Amino acid sequence: EPEVTQTPSHQVTQMGQEVILRCVPISNHLYFYWYRQILGQKVEFLVSFYNNEISEKSEIFDDQFSVERPDGSNFTLKIRSTKLEDSAMYFCASSEEYGYTFGSGTRLTVV
């Protein structure tokens, strides 16, 4: 069964550093998403991406965040200058329409 692959599985970074979280969506999917979950809490929408541009973003997704699909297969989330409160599990998802496949997540720890 096709999978969404996320790397790395765990990243530790110092406050103020830039991080890039990587995702390989399912190849024939058209819609791409990033969500985050702060330690066992609610899963929060960050951003959706369609047709090579952001289609919707939440208030969490401020100027420190950006997404890119640089080569037609990868889908990345960049956090420019990490803060302690960015520590969370970040999930990538892709879909043809409304049925997502989620990746297994990247646990980001900001110290």
Add this chain to the structure above:
Amino acid sequence: AQSVAQPEDQVNVAEGNPLTVKCTYSVSGNPYLFWYVQYPNRGLQFLLKYITGDNLVKGSYGFEAEFNKSQTSFHLKKPSALVSDSALYFCAVSPGGTTSGTYKYIFGTGTRLKVLA
């Protein structure tokens, strides 16, 4: 505002007994409804979805859910719980169709299911 409520933080049930995990929503239009399960340190695994049609939806691992439009609910059920069903369960709603290239999900806060042997 659109929202999803899972009123119980935790549900405890004895193995072999039926289980129900509750979900209600407040979304305009005809929403699409989903249940996901999360095991410790793992991602979100799809259980089932309601898009249209029969109100009773059957999904993975013997789970089912009933869509009730008048009560705006989508409760998850299983006739006989297993210890291995112990996990965190999330209800999610997509407002239905794309407005600008998105099928965004709104998640509930999650319900921890504990099945006791």
